[in-house]
Structure formats: C-alpha cells, structure tokens
Amino acid sequence: MADYLPHTDDEVEAMLAFLGIQSLDDLFAHIPAAIRLAAGATGLPEGRFEPDVADQFAQFTRANRATASQLVCFAGGGAYDHEVPNVVKALASRSEFVTAYTPYQPEVAQGVLQTLFEYQTLVSRLSGLPVANASLYDGATALVEALNLAGGSTGRSTMLVSAGVHPHWRAVVRTFARGTGHHVIEVPLVDGVTDWSGVNVDEAAAVVVAYPNYLGVLEDMAGAREHATRLGGLFVVAGDPVAAGVLRTAGDWGADVYVGEGQPFGTALSFGGPYLGLFAVAAEHVRRLPGRIVGETLDTNGRRAFVTTLRAREQDIRREKATSNVCTNQTLMAVTAAIQLGWLGTAGLRQVAVASATGAHELFDAVTAIEGVEPLAPAPFLREFAVRLARPADEVIATMAADGILAGLSVSALTGGPDPSVEHDPSTVLLVAVTERRTQRELDAYVESLRKAVQ
Amino acid sequence: MMTAAQPGGRAASIPLMGHEVEPTMFELSVRGRSAAQLRTTGIAPRTLESMVPASHLNPEPLVTADLAERDLVGHVTRLSHRQFSVDLGAYPLGSCTMKYNPKFCDAVAADPGLASVHPGAPAAMVQGWLELLVTLEERLCAITGMAAATLQPAAGAAGELTGLLLMRAFHQANGDERRRVIIPDSSHGTNPASVTLGGYEVTTVPSNERGLVDLDALRAALGPDVAGIMLTNPNTIGLFEEQIVEIAEAVHDVGGLLYYDGANLNAILGVVRPGDMGFDIVHMNLHKTFATPHGGGGPGAGPVAVSSRLEQFLPGPRATRVDGRYEWMTPSASIGRVHGWHGNALVLARALAYIEVHGGAGLERVAQHAVLNANWLRRRLADTLPAAYDRPCMHECVLSATSVKSALGVRGLDIAKALLDEGFHAPTVYFPLIVDEALMFEPTETESPQTLEALAAAVESIVARAATDPESLHRAPTHTPVSRVDEARAARHLIATEDDAER
Numbered sequence: 001m002a003d004y005l006p007h008t009d010d011e012v013e014a015m016l017a018f019l020g021i022q023s024l025d026d027l028f029a030h031i032p033a034a035i036r037l038a039a040g041a042t043g044l045p046e047g048r049f050e051p052d053v054a055d056q057f058a059q060f061t062r063a064n065r066a067t068a069s070q071l072v073c074f075a076g077g078g079a080y081d082h083e084v085p086n087v088v089k090a091l092a093s094r095s096e097f098v099t100a101y102t103p104y105q106p107e108v109a110q111g112v113l114q115t116l117f118e119y120q121t122l123v124s125r126l127s128g129l130p131v132a133n134a135s136l137y138d139g140a141t142a143l144v145e146a147l148n149l150a151g152g153s154t155g156r157s158t159m160l161v162s163a164g165v166h167p168h169w170r171a172v173v174r175t176f177a178r179g180t181g182h183h184v185i186e187v188p189l190v191d192g193v194t195d196w197s198g199v200n201v202d203e204a205a206a207v208v209v210a211y212p213n214y215l216g217v218l219e220d221m222a223g224a225r226e227h228a229t230r231l232g233g234l235f236v237v238a239g240d241p242v243a244a245g246v247l248r249t250a251g252d253w254g255a256d257v258y259v260g261e262g263q264p265f266g267t268a269l270s271f272g273g274p275y276l277g278l279f280a281v282a283a284e285h286v287r288r289l290p291g292r293i294v295g296e297t298l299d300t301n302g303r304r305a306f307v308t309t310l311r312a313r314e315q316d317i318r319r320e321k322a323t324s325n326v327c328t329n330q331t332l333m334a335v336t337a338a339i340q341l342g343w344l345g346t347a348g349l350r351q352v353a354v355a356s357a358t359g360a361h362e363l364f365d366a367v368t369a370i371e372g373v374e375p376l377a378p379a380p381f382l383r384e385f386a387v388r389l390a391r392p393a394d395e396v397i398a399t400m401a402a403d404g405i406l407a408g409l410s411v412s413a414l415t416g417g418p419d420p421s422v423e424h425d426p427s428t429v430l431l432v433a434v435t436e437r438r439t440q441r442e443l444d445a446y447v448e449s450l451r452k453a454v455q
Numbered sequence: 456m457m458t459a460a461q462p463g464g465r466a467a468s469i470p471l472m473g474h475e476v477e478p479t480m481f482e483l484s485v486r487g488r489s490a491a492q493l494r495t496t497g498i499a500p501r502t503l504e505s506m507v508p509a510s511h512l513n514p515e516p517l518v519t520a521d522l523a524e525r526d527l528v529g530h531v532t533r534l535s536h537r538q539f540s541v542d543l544g545a546y547p548l549g550s551c552t553m554k555y556n557p558k559f560c561d562a563v564a565a566d567p568g569l570a571s572v573h574p575g576a577p578a579a580m581v582q583g584w585l586e587l588l589v590t591l592e593e594r595l596c597a598i599t600g601m602a603a604a605t606l607q608p609a610a611g612a613a614g615e616l617t618g619l620l621l622m623r624a625f626h627q628a629n630g631d632e633r634r635r636v637i638i639p640d641s642s643h644g645t646n647p648a649s650v651t652l653g654g655y656e657v658t659t660v661p662s663n664e665r666g667l668v669d670l671d672a673l674r675a676a677l678g679p680d681v682a683g684i685m686l687t688n689p690n691t692i693g694l695f696e697e698q699i700v701e702i703a704e705a706v707h708d709v710g711g712l713l714y715y716d717g718a719n720l721n722a723i724l725g726v727v728r729p730g731d732m733g734f735d736i737v738h739m740n741l742h743k744t745f746a747t748p749h750g751g752g753g754p755g756a757g758p759v760a761v762s763s764r765l766e767q768f769l770p771g772p773r774a775t776r777v778d779g780r781y782e783w784m785t786p787s788a789s790i791g792r793v794h795g796w797h798g799n800a801l802v803l804a805r806a807l808a809y810i811e812v813h814g815g816a817g818l819e820r821v822a823q824h825a826v827l828n829a830n831w832l833r834r835r836l837a838d839t840l841p842a843a844y845d846r847p848c849m850h851e852c853v854l855s856a857t858s859v860k861s862a863l864g865v866r867g868l869d870i871a872k873a874l875l876d877e878g879f880h881a882p883t884v885y886f887p888l889i890v891d892e893a894l895m896f897e898p899t900e901t902e903s904p905q906t907l908e909a910l911a912a913a914v915e916s917i918v919a920r921a922a923t924d925p926e927s928l929h930r931a932p933t934h935t936p937v938s939r940v941d942e943a944r945a946a947r948h949l950i951a952t953e954d955d956a957e958r
Contacts, residue, residue, distance in 0.1 A: 003817045004555050005824050006903035012824075015831045015904060024823040027830060028726050030847060031695055035731045040815060042597045042725060047814025050559045056811060057804075061568025063583030066576030068567055075573045078795065083493055087524055095542035096535035098561070101551050102752035105881050107872065107935040110477075111538025112751040115531070118480050121952040122519055131951050135753070137609035140795035148652070168795050175770070175791035178620050179653040218511050246503055248513050261795070271584050272574030272796025273609065274754030286949065292752065296956055297945035299937040300930075304476050309945040315612070316644035316886070320657045325648035328610040328742065332750030339531055342480050345521040348491030355493065358501045380508050397577060409575045440497035 002047045068269075071406040072442050074363075076384045076433025077214065077414060078139060078166050079272060080242070080264045082352065083437055088266050088343050092336040102292070102328065106307040107299075112331060113306035116294045119338040126244040127258035127280035128251020134292040134308075135334040136277030136326060139261030140172040143208065143238055145279065145290040145324055146257045147173060147182060150206035150234040152288055152323065158204045159184045160231070162194040162224070163420035164213025165238055188420035192217040192377025192386070196227045204233035206257075211239045211250070214414075215421065215431065216360075216384035217377055221253040228256075234285075241265065241278060243382050245353035256282050266340030267333055276333035287313060290324030352436045356383035359434035359443065366447045367432075372454035376422075376429055384433040386411065389454050393430040396453045403449040408432040464906030465878035465913075466544030474936060477533050480520040481953045490524035537936040539880050541748075545906050547832075549851045549883035549895025550643070550691060552721050552743035554825075559812070560747065560805040569804055574796040578782055584800070585781030588774035591807040592758075598810075598818065599715075599737045600730025601760035605770045606803055607794040611718060612645040614738030614757030615685070617770060619653030620790045621736055621761060622683050622712050624768040628788060631710065633682035639668050641691045641887040643718060655682055662889055666692040666844040674705055683712035688732065689719045689849035691887040693829065693895070703733025712736060712765075720744045721899075722826055722850035725819025735762045745806035756802040770794075824900035825850040828907060832898050835911045839918050840870075843890040851897035853890050854882075860892050865921040865928050867892040870914070872939065873931040877913035 007015075016022065028036070048056075065071065073081040096111055103109030103116075116134045123132035136142040147159050159177075161170060163186050170186060177184050185201065187194055192215055207228035212218050221237075228235035236257045237250035242264045244250075250258040262276030263269075281289060287310065295309035315322040344352065360383045367373050372390030389396055393410035400407040411422060411429035422429055434443075503512055522530070539546070546553035564570065572581055592604045608614040619636070626633050636655040638646050640662055647657045660676050663669040667690070684706050688696045696702065706713055715734040721744045729737045741747050742755035749755070761769060770793045771785030813821060826849050833842050833852035840854040856867035871881035871894065883895040898907055921928055932938065950956050 002812045002814070003820055004557055004901055005820060006901065007824060007827075011904045012827065015827055019827075019830055019834055024827060027823065027826045027847065030697055031727050032697065032700060035700060035727050037725060037727055037731065039819075042600075042728070042815050044594060044597050044815030044818070045811070047812055047817035050557075050812060053559070053808055053811045054563070057563050057566070057587075057808065058568075060583035060587045061566055063586060064568055064572050065580035065582075066572050068571035071576075071580070073573055075575050077575050079574055081573070085492065087490070087528060091528065091531040091535075093561070093565075094532070094535045096538040096540045097751050098748045099541035099556050100538055100751040101546070101548060101553060101749040104548070104883075105539070105871070105875060106940045107932050107937055108539035108875050108880065109751075110936050111534040111536070114477065114479065114534055114537070117951075118520075118953070121479075121481065121954065124952045124954065125517060125519065130955070131949075137613060137753075137799075138795045140792070141609065141613070166795070168792055171792040172795065175620065175793055176616070176652070178623060178790060179616065181654060218507065221511075245517060246513060247507070247511050249517070252513070268570040269573045270570055271572045271581070271800035273794065273799040274802055275795065286951075293951055295945035296950035297941045299940045301938050303474070303937055305937040305940040307940045307942055307945050309942065309949065309951075311942075311946070314644070315648035318648070319644050320647035320651045322644070322648040322651075325612040325616060325645050325652055326610075327612045327643075327645050328740075328749070328755040329753040330609075330750075331752035332748075332754060335751060338480070339527070341519050342522055342527050342530075343490045343524070344519070345489045345491055346486070346516060346518050347489055347521075348493065349519055350516060351491070351493055354503060355496060355498075357503065357506050359496060359498050361501060361506050362498050380506075380511070382507060394577060398579070401580060406573060406576060406580075410577075413575065413577070436493050436496070438496065438498075439494065440499075443498065 002049045066406055071401060071404055073406045074408050074432050074434065074446060075406050077409045077431055078261050079269055080433060080435050081269060081437055082264050082435050084266050084268060085343060088340045091339050092266065097332060097335050103308060106305060110306060113294050115335045115338050117296065117306050119334045120294060122338060122341050123278050123280050126241050128249025129255065129258050129280040130283050131286050132280040133289050134294055135330045136279050136291055137330055138275040138277045139259060140169040142259040142277030142279045143169050144173055144176045146236045146259050147206055148180060149257060149285060149288045151180060151182060153234060153285060154205040156203060156205035157182050158201055159206050160187055160199060160204045161208040162187050162210060163189050164194050164219060165208055165210045166214040167415045167419060186420050192379040194219055204231040206234045206236050207231060208236040208238060211237050212243060212382050215376065215386040216381040217379040218381060225254040242353055245349040256285065262333065262337050265337035267336055274330055274333055276330050276337055288323050289313060291326045291329050355436035356434055359438045360385060363434055363443050363446060367450055370451050370454065386429050386431050389428045389430055391454055392427050396430060399453040400449045405446055405449050464545040464902060464909045479953055480522060480530055483522055483526055483530055484520040486521055488521040488523050490522055490527055544878055545902050545910055546880040547882050547896045547898045548880055549897040550718060552897060552899060554746050554899035555901035556746045556748040557809060560808040563808040564801040564804045570801060582781050585774040587804060587807060589776050589781060591803055594810050595739060595758055596760055598724065599760045600728030601737055602763040603766040603769060604758050604760035605773060606758045607770050607798040608757035608759055609794055609799050610753060610755040611738060611740040611757045612649060613793065614759045615645055615649035616652050617759045617793045618714050618736040618738055619649055621765055621768050623653060624790050625712065625765055626682055634680040636682050637676055637684040641889050642687060643691060646685045646716060666694050667696055668702060670698050670701055673702060677705060677709045679709055681709055681711045683714055685714040685716055687716040687718055689722050692844060692853045693848040693851035694844060695849055699732045719850060722822055724822040725815060726822050735765060741802055741806040745809045747802045747805040754799045754802050756799040821900050828898040828900060828902060832896055832907055832911060836914055839915050840894060851895055854894045855890055856892040856894055859918055859921050863921040863925055865925050867894045869928040869931065870894060870917050873917040873928050874913060875932040876934045879910055879913060
C-alpha cells in the first residue's frame with residue numbers, strides 16, 4: 001500500500017459525503033461501463049516500499065558495466081565525462097529549481113527566470129551571437145529547430161547538412177523532415193573535412209556544418225560560410241561549447257544560427273539524457289526563435305524583474321502558426337549549465353578546453369605510433385580524434401574493457417553502416433575523446449591496452 | 456477536520472524571500488576570482504598554438520563570470536529563495552499536474568550506477584539500463600493498454616510530433632495520402648503546432664454546450680482525407696469525453712487514427728485505458744503523471760505507446776529482450792530517431808521507480824484521490840467561483856471569474872495574482888480558450904484536505920475582497936519578491952542578455 005497520499009480513510013469518507021456520493025468509484029460513474037477497467041486488470045505488479053524498490057534498482061546498476069567506477073571513459077561523440085563538482089550538484093538539485101514548473105507567474109519565479117537570463121547571456125557569449133533561447137531538448141533536436149527556422153525564414157526546403165554533423169543528429173533531422181517535407185542533402189567528408197564541391201543545387205535554406213565535426217576535425221569554416229552565402233541559405237553551426245572556450249565562435253565565423261549540446265556543462269553522462277539543446281541566433285531571426293526566451297523588465301515598483309517574453313511566437317498563443325511546438329524544455333539543465341559556468345569562470349572554461357586538447361594530442365601522438373593504428377584524417381583537431389584500427393573497433397572496445405577502459409566509440413555503431421562521413425569501412429574506425437579529467441597514468445594505461453588489443 | 460484554522464498548504468516562507476534585487480552573476484563577477492578546482496593530470500603542458508592552427512583560435516579570451524565558490528553559493532541560494540515550488544507549497548496549476556515529487560525517485564536517478572553511464576557504450580556493458588528501459592516500456596503499455604512504446608521523446612510536445620509522424624508513416628505504408636488532422640477547440644496549443652510540423656492541416660471542431668466534443672460536428676468534419684484526431688481525455692476542461700467509443704468508431708470508419716494526448720492521464724490511472732477507449736497512439740508526460748519533477752520547465756519525458764499495427768513504425772533503436780539478454784533493435788519500418796540518444800534516461804528511471812512503488816492498486820488510488828480533490832474543490836467553491844460546466848469533473852476543474860469581473864471589475868488574473876500573496880501558486884489562467892475568465896485548478900492527489908480548505912478559504916477571501924477593496928486585487932501581489940511585471944516593456948525592448956542590458 002505504498003503511496004504518497006495524505007488522506008486518512010476518515011477524511012476520504014468526509015469528502016465523499018460532502019460530494020454526496022458513496023464511494024471513490026462513484027467519482028467515475030459517468031465513464032461508460034464497457035471501457036472501465038476491472039480491478040487489477042492492468043497486470044501491474046503490486047506496489048512495494050521504497051527500500052524494496054531500491055533493491056530492484058540495485059540489480060539494474062549491478063548489471064551496468066560501463067560506469068565511472070569500473071571503466072575509465074575515453075568515449076565522447078557528443079557526451080563527455082567532464083568534472084561536475086559537488087557545489088554544482090548541490091545547487092542544481094535545490095528543490096526550488098527541481099520542483100517548479102515553467103515560470104508562468106513571474107512574481108514567484110524570479111529564481112528560475114534570472115538564472116535563465118544568466119544562462120542566455122552565457123550561451124550568447126559562447127556562440128558569439130546576440131540572442132539565445134532558454135534551452136531545447138538536446139543538440140539533435142536543436143538542429144531540427146534550426147532547420148525549421150531556416151525553412152521559415154527563406155521559404156525554401158533544401159537543407160545541406162555536412163556529414164561531419166553527428167550521425168544521430170543527422171538521423172533525427174531525417175526523421176522530422178518526414179513531416180516538414182524538407183529535402184535534406186548530406187554532404188560527404190573527404191579526409192575528415194566536408195567536401196562541398198559535389199553540391200549541385202542553386203539555392204538552399206540552410207548550410208549546416210559541425211565545429212569541430214563529430215570526428216573531432218576542425219572544418220574549413222570560411223569555406224562553409226562562402227557556400228551558405230552563395231546558396232542564399234542560413235549558415236548553421238553545430239558547435240562543441242567546450243571548444244568555444246578557445247576557438248573562434250560561431251558568430252565570428254558568420255553563423256546565422258548556433259546549435260550545440262550543452263551536456264558538458266554540469267550534466268552527468270546520464271545514459272544520454274536529459275541533456276541540453278543550446279540555441280542562439282543573429283538578431284534578425286529573433287522573432288522566429290523556438291522555445292522560451294527570458295527578457296529583463298521592471299515591476300510596478302520599478303525594480304528589475306525577469307519574464308518570459310516574445311510570447312507571441314509560442315504554441316499556446318499561435319497554435320498551428322507557431323514557430324515551434326516546444327513547451328516543456330530542459331530548464332533544469334540550463335540552470336545547471338549556468339551554475340557550472342559560474343563555477344568554472346573565465347579561466348576554468350579555458351582550462352577545460354586546453355587540458356582536454358592537451359590530453360587528446362598526447363594520446364593521439366602515442367596511439368598513432370602503435371602498429372595497426374593510423375590517423376583517420378590528416379586534419380587538425382581539438383579534443384577528440386578518430387583512428388583506423390587493424391581490427392574491428394567493437395572488438396577492440398570489448399577487449400580494452402577487460403583492462404578497465406572504455407576505449408571510445410565505434411564509428412559504425414554511430415552510423416549504423418556505410419556513411420558519407422567515412423570514405424571506407426567505418427567498422428574499424430574508433431572515435432576517442434579526452435577530457436580534463438584524464439591523467440597521464442590513464443593515458444599510459446590506454447596506450448598499453450590498445451597496443452595489445454590491435455595485435 | 457478541514458477547519459480553516461489549520462494553515463496547511465500556505466507557503467509561509469514567502470515573506471522571507473524579500474524584495475531585494477539579486478545582482479546577476481556578471482555583476483557579482485570580479486576578474487581574477489575563481490572557484491574551479493580541476494584535476495592535476497600530470498600531462499606535459501602544450502600550447503594551443505602547437506595543437507591548433509592559429510586561424511581557428513579566438514584572439515581574445517571568452518569572458519564569462521568570475522566568482523569565488525562562496526559567492527556562487529550565495530547567489531544561487533538567494534535566487535532559489537525567489538522561486539515558488541511544489542516543495543514549498545500547493546501548486547494547483549491546471550493541466551500541469553504539479554504533484555509532490557518523491558525524493559526517492561531523485562535518489563534512484565542520481566546513483567552513479569545509472570548516471571555515470573555513457574550512452575554510446577556497447578549493449579553488453581549496459582544490460583542494467585536496457586533492462587530498466589524494457590521494464591518501463593512494459594509498465595507503460597500495461598497502464599495505457601497499448602502494445603509497444605518508444606521512450607525517446609524528450610517531452611510531451613516531442614511525443615505529439617513523434618505520434619503524428621507515426622500516423623503519417625502508417626497511412627503512407629497503406630499508400631494512403633491524407634491531409635487533415637482534427638483537433639477540438641479546447642485542445643492544448645502544442646496539438647495544432649505539432650500537426651503543422653507533422654505536415655498536416657488542422658481542422659478544428661467545436662465543443663458542445665457540455666464542454667465535450669460535438670459528435671455531430673465531428674462527423675461532419677470527417678472524411679477520407681482525415682489522417683486522425685488528437686484528443687485529450689479527460690479533456691482540458693477536466694471532463695471525460697463520455698462519447699469516446701462513438702468518437703473512436705466514427706474516426707476509424709473513415710480510416711483515421713486516434714491520438715491520445717496524455718497530458719491528463721493522471722485522472723484515469725487504473726480506471727480506464729486509452730487502448731480500451733480505441734486510441735491507436737498515446738503519449739505520456741512522465742513529469743506530470745509519474746512525478747519525475749518538472750525542473751522549472753523541463754526536463755520531461757514523453758514516451759509514445761502504440762497499438763500493434765503501428766509497432767513496426769516506432770523510432771529506433773529500442774531496448775529489447777532477446778533470449779534473456781538485452782539488445783538494441785530498430786523496428787522494420789521505423790520512422791528513425793527522434794532524440795540524439797535514448798531519450799531523457801534519468802527521467803525514465805525516476806518514472807519507473809514511481810510506478811514500482813505504487814504498483815497497480817497504488818496508481819489507481821492516485822487517480823481516485825486526484826479526482827476526489829478536484830471535485831471537492833469545485834464543490835467547495837461553487838458559490839464563490841462557479842464551474843464553467845456544472846457537473847462532476849475529473850482531476851481538474853475549470854472555474855470562471857466572469858461574474859466577478861462583470862459585477863466588480865476584478866479579473867481572473869487579479870484573483871490568480873492575489874493567490875500568490877496568500878502563499879499558493881496560481882491556477883492556470885485564461886486556458887482553455889473557450890472558457891471566459893478561466894481559472895483552471897488542478898489540486899492533484901498529494902494535497903491534504905487541510906491544504907485544500909486553506910486554498911478554498913484563500914479564494915473566498917479574495918473574491919470577498921473584490922467587493923470591498925478591488926483596488927488591492929489589481930495591485931496584487933505585494934508580498935512576493937517582485938510585484939506585477941511589465942510584460943509589454945520586455946517585449947517592446949528586448950533585453951535577453953546581460954550584454955543587451957549594458958548597451
């Protein structure tokens with residue numbers, strides 16, 4: 001009889017008497033009998049108390065091998081093992097943030113609203129674009145929203161998407177194009193960099209490039225921008241926000257729209273969610289922004305206050321003419337990101353990027369000296385890189401797990417087969433990420449383990 | 456019992472929140488301060504210039520905010536004190552199901568055995584996670600009376616769009632191009648927005664004088680070009696669509712599908728199932744019905760369950776049990792991915808914990824008590840604010856302030872704002888659109904009779920004040936961190952970042 005209901009039996013009786021009915025069942029008397037469920041007919045198990053359910057969950061956790069305490073993480077691909085300090089966990093788990101809803105009543109929601117304003121400021125600076133929204137679900141769905149914005153803005157439906165965009169993101173784009181009718185063209189990579197030369201369209205709604213791309217490579221951004229300009233499409237940059245700590249921003253490269261995955265800022269790996277969709281635009285696209293946006297204003301006493309604004313774009317007002325159907329988004333992850341960035345500070349953000357890059361380059365130099373391990377592409381990278389192995393990547397990953405290492409991601413597991421991002425067989429390509437949490441000892445162990453595994 | 460002398464539910468800490476404006480983190484920032492403590496890696500330093508071509512490097516450091524840890528903690532804690540939440544007090548925000556969120560479920564999701572797992576790890580290394588997902592899918596199918604589900608959609612609206620793409624794939628597989636989706640005029644705004652993104656046109660059907668779908672109007676709107684209908688049941692007025700069987704027959708007769716918007720699923724847990732009503736596609740809002748918290752506006756989770764004839768179109772990959780092991784499998788005619796990974800996994804874990812604690816009978820009690828509380832509140836306030844439709848409701852009741860407005864000039868918004876001063880969150884105002892001066896109360900099952908009485912007494916006193924001192928209601932709230940905010944100013948002169956503010 002486990003539940004969280006406060007009512008005593010006497011209280012239930014009194015409430016029923018107040019309503020002039022005999023039983024709780026009478027509350028549902030107007031539901032047609034033919035479709036009413038017989039008691040217990042769902043076949044759900046009986047309820048159990050919390051400690052009993054905790055035992056069930058302990059079985060789940062025991063059956064997970066790829067946890068932080070068992071495997072040292074060198075996997076990335078859009079999900080990274082960054083430091084999340086106790087202070088950020090403690091603040092972000094405050095119940096005022098966790099158990100509120102969308103700030104419809106700003107007089108009692110200044111905590112969430114101001115934190116989102118701070119978040120928007122941080123995303124604006126990271127993207128180099130003036131306006132950020134208050135979050136979307138994840139990077140992949142943020143990209144879908146960017147394409148919808150581009151379609152609405154240009155009145156066109158052709159989307160040129162670099163194959164350097166994460167394979168899952170491209171898959172999500174393809175799914176939602178079924179509804180919007182967008183014509184999605186994936187532009188292949190050659191030597192790890194987008195090759196726009198084969199593009200034979202005259203115009204496009206959007207040109208999308210990832211920076212760095214999912215294989216870690218720093219793309220030719222000026223070249224991509226030129227293609228967007230030539231085709232009259234919006235330039236959409238899918239950028240790693242950690243890289244933004246040191247690289248030129250999307251805005252510097254002339255982006256119209258920035259999208260990104262905000263998980264690296266304070267959110268645990270979490271088996272892929274909840275994550276955080278980052279979204280920012282150039283000023284002329286503000287009225288087409290999807291999702292919530294928080295603005296500064298004054299209260300009736302002239303005090304600074306924050307409120308969700310430009311509401312006329314949103315689904316509850318514009319209905320079928322809305323710019324997006326987003327309602328609930330990922331506010332708690334946005335709040336977490338703002339707190340994490342506040343903790344990192346200017347120097348810490350840079351240090352995360354530099355330390356990750358330093359570890360990645362150290363490891364790249366060491367593993368590419370191993371026979372049977374070759375660089376996938378002769379191109380510059382920052383904190384993640386791909387290598388071609390003499391053996392299938394999934395076998396190497398399984399072998400190295402025995403040494404306590406999650407070696408990376410098999411590219412063919414991400415792409416699900418042949419893909420325009422890899423010129424030859426993707427099944428022997430391993431994607432390796434290094435964060436600021438990895439030590440020289442862990443790198444040394446990785447190199448030794450890989451040396452054995454590729455033999 | 457239920458005496459007004461008991462202060463149950465009034466958020467008494469509100470006066471402590473104070474009226475001082477909290478500086479932004481950028482205003483608090485002092486260059487040179489730092490809170491970050493990162494690992495000593497032992498890796499030999501390299502310069503960025505040695506790793507990355509200069510053309511890629513930002514010539515200027517990206518400046519964020521620089522705070523000591525103590526100042527960061529103070530800042531965020533003070534901000535949290537300017538925020539109402541379920542944990543603080545009753546939050547009868549209609550349509551949002553702001554019930555109590557068990558701490559146990561948070562703890563389950565925070566366990567590193569779940570939270571530290573990389574989503575791209577091979578299936579063999581994440582068997583526990585896959586078993587959890589399979590178990591949740593089974594539970595959700597049992598609750599809704601459906602055959603299979605995707606757990607990928609990150610929120611209700613994402614579930615809606617996923618459902619519409621499933622509808623489209625189903626018709627296309629039958630070589631059947633259809634054009635329109637029918638929606639009642641009482642629907643949530645996400646429904647029509649999702650229909651447009653799903654590539655369909657919206658046909659709106661009116662509600663009848665009982666607040667339900669007008670069956671004759673629906674029949675007139677149906678035709679061979681109708682892909683389906685989206686319904687919320689109980690609907691957004693908190694009323695059960697009593698003719699649902701007839702509605703389902705009529706839609707199925709023209710080859711259309713029925714989509715169930717699960718926003719109000721809390722009202723019918725263990726009582727009646729969408730599958731038994733005739734629905735083909737069902738989304739659930741786990742943050743509502745299964746209390747995974749709302750997070751200030753997300754993360755949610757919006758799984759979509761379908762009948763067996765739609766299973767082959769579900770997004771993939773799906774966790775699947777194969778010979779006692781768990782694998783990722785993609786359905787044969789899958790519409791593809793709708794999330795970058797596997798959905799909001801930690802939200803899914805919370806929902807499963809909530810379901811396992813309650814079990815079948817516990818979930819039925821949830822629905823019973825939610826409906827009991829809403830009906831008690833409706834009846835208790837009948838002489839103060841009449842219900843828009845005067846008959847038994849489900850988990851929420853839509854009251855109307857029309858009479859107060861016309862007699863005394865006090866609007867529903869004023870009543871909602873005055874409730875904030877009384878220590879309660881406001882109800883949903885001005886929705887659904889078809890009710891004039893709507894105040895939609897959803898007390899949820901976790902509020903006690905004493906809290907409900909205190910809420911009702913607060914509404915009564917506010918309405919009484921409308922006759923004696925209406926001006927005080929136009930000014931309300933005054934005991935909150937800020938008073939009413941100038942929304943027009945925010946929209947007219949957009950300041951969306953600190954950098955705008957400085958310009």
